[in-house]
Amino acid sequence: MSSHPKPSFGFLLLLLLLLLSVQPLILCLSTDALPPPTVCIVGSGIGGSSVAHFLRHYFRPTPSQPNPPNIEIFERRSVVGGRMATVTIGGDTFEAGASILHPKNYHARNYSKLLGLKVKPPPSSEDDDSMSLGIWDGKKFVFKTLEVDSKFPWVQKIVSYFNSFQMFFRYGFSLLKMNNFVESTVDSFLKYYESPERRPIFETVDEMLKWAGLYDLTTRTLQDELVHIKMSPLMIEELVTVITRINYGQSVSISGLAGAVSLAGSGGGLWAIEGGNYQMAAGLIKISNVSLHMNEEIESISYLGEYYELNSTKGNSYSCDVTVVATPLDEVNIQFTPSVSIPARKLQHTHATFVRGILNPAYFGLRTVAEIPELVGTLEDPDIPFSSISVLVQHDENDVTYKVFSRELMTDALLDSIFSARLQTVRINWGAYPHYKAPEVFAPFILDGQHLYYINAFENAASTMETSAVAAENVARLILSRYFSETHLHSTISNLKSKIPDADTLHTNL
Numbered sequence: 001m002s003s004h005p006k007p008s009f010g011f012l013l014l015l016l017l018l019l020l021s022v023q024p025l026i027l028c029l030s031t032d033a034l035p036p037p038t039v040c041i042v043g044s045g046i047g048g049s050s051v052a053h054f055l056r057h058y059f060r061p062t063p064s065q066p067n068p069p070n071i072e073i074f075e076r077r078s079v080v081g082g083r084m085a086t087v088t089i090g091g092d093t094f095e096a097g098a099s100i101l102h103p104k105n106y107h108a109r110n111y112s113k114l115l116g117l118k119v120k121p122p123p124s125s126e127d128d129d130s131m132s133l134g135i136w137d138g139k140k141f142v143f144k145t146l147e148v149d150s151k152f153p154w155v156q157k158i159v160s161y162f163n164s165f166q167m168f169f170r171y172g173f174s175l176l177k178m179n180n181f182v183e184s185t186v187d188s189f190l191k192y193y194e195s196p197e198r199r200p201i202f203e204t205v206d207e208m209l210k211w212a213g214l215y216d217l218t219t220r221t222l223q224d225e226l227v228h229i230k231m232s233p234l235m236i237e238e239l240v241t242v243i244t245r246i247n248y249g250q251s252v253s254i255s256g257l258a259g260a261v262s263l264a265g266s267g268g269g270l271w272a273i274e275g276g277n278y279q280m281a282a283g284l285i286k287i288s289n290v291s292l293h294m295n296e297e298i299e300s301i302s303y304l305g306e307y308y309e310l311n312s313t314k315g316n317s318y319s320c321d322v323t324v325v326a327t328p329l330d331e332v333n334i335q336f337t338p339s340v341s342i343p344a345r346k347l348q349h350t351h352a353t354f355v356r357g358i359l360n361p362a363y364f365g366l367r368t369v370a371e372i373p374e375l376v377g378t379l380e381d382p383d384i385p386f387s388s389i390s391v392l393v394q395h396d397e398n399d400v401t402y403k404v405f406s407r408e409l410m411t412d413a414l415l416d417s418i419f420s421a422r423l424q425t426v427r428i429n430w431g432a433y434p435h436y437k438a439p440e441v442f443a444p445f446i447l448d449g450q451h452l453y454y455i456n457a458f459e460n461a462a463s464t465m466e467t468s469a470v471a472a473e474n475v476a477r478l479i480l481s482r483y484f485s486e487t488h489l490h491s492t493i494s495n496l497k498s499k500i501p502d503a504d505t506l507h508t509n510l
């Protein structure tokens with residue numbers, strides 16, 4: 001019988017010491033062997049900056065990927081923030097694009113705390129409760145709330161009660177129905193803030209919406225949804241239309257989900273970042289240890305087997321292990337090799353025209369400027385040349401800064417008929433948000449089955465700062481689970497093959 005000699009305690013101790021001294025070497029070797037992967041992000045809006053933030057936030061080293069990724073963000077413009085941008089008129093700064101946040105926009109709330117940004121209510125024009133509203137049908141105001149500028153709070157209170165009564169008299173319990181519709185949609189949306197342990201990582205927008213119970217709302221129009229809950233036709237034709245025209249520049253034929261999001265943006269408790277919402281993107285980029293390439297437009301993205309090559313208009317080439325597209329692909333000119341297919345989508349253009357001057361009461365059939373409501377909303381009529389006009393700030397009786405939203409350019413001739421004086425005019429033509437329809441068809445989050453991601457696939461559900469952040473958080477988790485965890489990688493890719501939509505259902509080759 002052979003017997004194995006028992007290792008002595010001294011031998012075991014020596015072995016342990018040896019192992020301990022070698023372990024850092026092993027770690028060090030693996031660190032050297034695997035250079036940090038590079039994640040390239042095209043676009044520095046809230047989507048691009050959020051994905052960078054969440055990549056940093058969720059990254060945990062693993063034996064196969066011990067190093068956090070290098071993150072490179074490319075921005076074609078000279079400022080970060082994309083559709084979060086400010087405009088300066090007469091020394092005052094206003095939001096030119098995304099202006100209001102909902103009280104339950106929790107990522108944005110967290111960003112403001114994390115970055116130490118000051119929060120404020122939006123200008124009165126964007127907070128329905130504190131302003132006078134008129135609904136213009138092209139010839140007359142079909143509905144008008146009272147405005148009394150009194151220094152006595154009790155007078156303001158009485159006016160506010162009177163306005164609520166007026167609203168109730170016209171629209172009745174439809175107001176309550178609208179509120180319930182919005183609340184239940186917001187409640188479903190709150191599922192996206194559940195802890196990551198309880199929340200799946202979604203490979204498609206359809207899955208993501210179905211999980212929260214929001215998908216069905218994208219299959220029917222807002223009008224259909226509201227008829228279904230027995231909202232009065234008058235309320236749909238007037239108040240609801242006014243809101244969808246202001247928030248999405250579109251009619252009630254947008255999808256039920258985009259509609260609910262739009263209506264949520266007309267409630268109370270709305271807020272904004274003092275000095276400009278774009279500071280959320282700027283701050284996230286700053287704290288996420290990112291290499292930021294400003295004024296650098298990406299013109300091509302090619303998959304070269306192991307990595308992506310990004311070429312910019314500056315003539316530079318970048319090698320990226322993972323690439324994230326954080327901008328709508330509908331109007332940008334990026335050449336993909338191999339080509340990628342996404343459903344055809346039109347962007348709704350919104351012309352934001354800022355005018356410092358004074359409105360012409362005669363245009364509205366009125367005698368004095370004071371009779372014109374602070375927010376003029378409009379009905380769906382092709383003859384009305386604007387969607388809304390709102391007061392941003394009143395300097396004095398004859399000096400007011402207004403924001404006009406319209407679907408077409410506001411020509412000088414047109415502005416001269418609406419305004420009796422104009423000191424300054426600034427025009428911005430936004431490729432603002434998708435032109436919504438029902439049923440919606442969604443582009444994939446993963447464009448090529450590899451590591452090319454598309455955050456703005458989610459924009460067909462709704463376009464807001466918060467929805468971009470929510471989609472970016474999911475994409476960050478998707479990247480970490482697919483690229484940074486080998487075990488996930490293989491299963492995800494094989495899963496994906498069955499999930500990528502058929503070429504037949506995809507329309508646009510990019």
Ligand SMILES: Cc1cc2nc3c(=O)[nH]c(=O)nc-3n(C[C@H](O)[C@H](O)[C@H](O)COP(=O)(O)OP(=O)(O)OC[C@H]3O[C@@H](n4cnc5c(N)ncnc54)[C@H](O)[C@@H]3O)c2cc1C
Binds near residue numbers: 045299
């Ligand atoms: C007039 C208007 C009003 C709005 N109001 C609100 C509101 O009140 N509340 C709200 O929450 N949302 C609002 N929105 C919607 C909101 O602005 C968007 O949903 C959100 O900002 C989208 O962010 P994003 O990062 O996905 O895209 P973007 O902000 O569009 O960012 C994309 C970035 O990518 C850059 N880029 C594009 N192509 C390239 C390229 N090839 N190379 C390098 N860089 C590139 C662009 O310059 C841009 O900076 C509004 C939008 C508009 C236009």
